[in-house]
Amino acid sequence: MHTLRYFRHAIWVSLAGLAIAAVLGGSAGLWAAFNLALLETSLSFDNAVVNASILRHWDKRWQQRFLLWGMIVAVCGMRVLFPLVIVAVIAHAPPLPGPFSVYEWISSGHWPANDVLTMAIVAPHRYADTLQSAHIEVMAFGGTFLLQVFWHFFLNQNKESHWLRPLERAMQQLGRLEMAGVVLTLVGLLALASALPQPEAWRLLVAGIWGLIAYTVVNGISALMGSDSSVVRAGWGGFIYLELLDASFSFDGVLGAFALTRNIFLIAIGLGIGAMFVRSFTLMLVEKGTLSELRYLEHGAFWAIGALAGVMLIAPLAEVPDAATGGIAAVLIILAALHSWYANRRDRRGAGE
Template identity: 45%
Template structure:
């Protein structure tokens, strides 16, 4: 795939990601300037692209680990195909086509019309998006809330960051469907705060968001079961490639939906999530070649708390306007604090990653 791991530094794996980051942030800033003609608009677009990239990287941390574990079973040819064709599908499929489909469905227009409006008539596009915002917020908020709660309502989860809260959630996870009941109660509360058609729209969109999450869970379980029965050849070839692509779509869904909590600009969403996808690709290559997994204990917790915050904000946005900067800072701050807590834990407990020892055992 690439030069031997022993002759390549950690930063060496992220060369393309850094290049895409510089180009993407510059393009995002240019879009902000063209849209508003002000430095404030330029800075806002730049900031949102950066936050989306950070959020995508954090939310896709598990994705990189799963990809690395599966890639070890694949032949070198299919490894290369996944890391080239796969990233194209991930960036252009899930980060561009999929958000466009959400906009088209929510606004009741075809995807081509949605794309033309986004590119040529941003004011009209913004108006349609404003009309569709209630449904998007309800759908996305419900999906994200299920993603976050499912992580914490897990009786097998034994690593806790905020112990007093997470231990209780893990304890109540033995009650079947507790997270679904919690979300449905919130859906009923928020729908009761809206009037007439808005209440009905919120309720229907929330139910679709819940059903989508459950279907993704069913699909993931089916793929896991099917993977166990695959032949060795299938695991190392197209079967594994297809498996990883569908898993990537499942992992990416929460990031794509969460992006609508930050901005409704399709191109900024694509840029920010595309930057993040490049880092996930680089991280996957590094994990495979160096035989090591990142070991920040609480980083995953911070990402899922960020998901929960986004879900609550999306619900609140159906009742009031919440500035995008506040939304972005909340998630980024949580991820940063969780990373800092992980580093402190490693220092206190003398946790260090010894690559030579790992390779000696392999």
């Protein structure tokens, strides 16, 4: 019962969201929203662990700010507005109705379908196809950003604990090379681009470089605001960093959601429910000190980030099912948790002897 209190708000939001989904789409809408919530939760559990690993170093005020404001940005911004903005850029149309649209509707009784939100409502297949056409750019940007997060953790010279010791120690030694993460990422992007036709290769490279720039800028802002080399401290720099991190995690879920439904309201409900459970997991991990008790859990989460980044970057070459992606992350985190439990038990036995 003590643990369930962390999920109280998520459960109430789930019940309300699923009820609205049933009204909007009947049993099919309810089923789609339920499956989207499961998909988002399974794909983003590693996100919860990573968020908790950063938030545990923050004071209570900034923890609450991220968990509240970050939740609003995660649901409204990334799950609703972000896809609208992408389609708006591709279709050269405004993402939302403007005042002139309302005026025309009042004066003529006809709603002009010249904005992306209207397109998503009245022509969901066209909206989904337009969004999917940016698949390469979205995956390359998000995959590159997450890959830099992965390298930052494992190439860190101040990292003291290791889970997969031989491999992680070798990576830490590699981190002695200046800008090793940037070099490795650029080499990977060039290798992937060489396997694609020229137009797609160019799209992947440009979006990947923008992902690299975004990570560098946000990390630089965090450093200017007082973060050290290993932890993004509380403050607006850290807040922006975590929001971009959450955005990168959500890219594959947002695009994959259209395989279940083209209704943007059902997608927002399903992904929003999943985001609420991720927030609840994050809060539980921070307050219960789970990361301190399970010493390798954080490592497992960052390995899961590396796996997700790899899947996103090879998406233009080979499609990996979302279930497989979530399964890989879950297996890595579970193995890390089990190994932590075994190591703790071994240490207690040694201390008893």
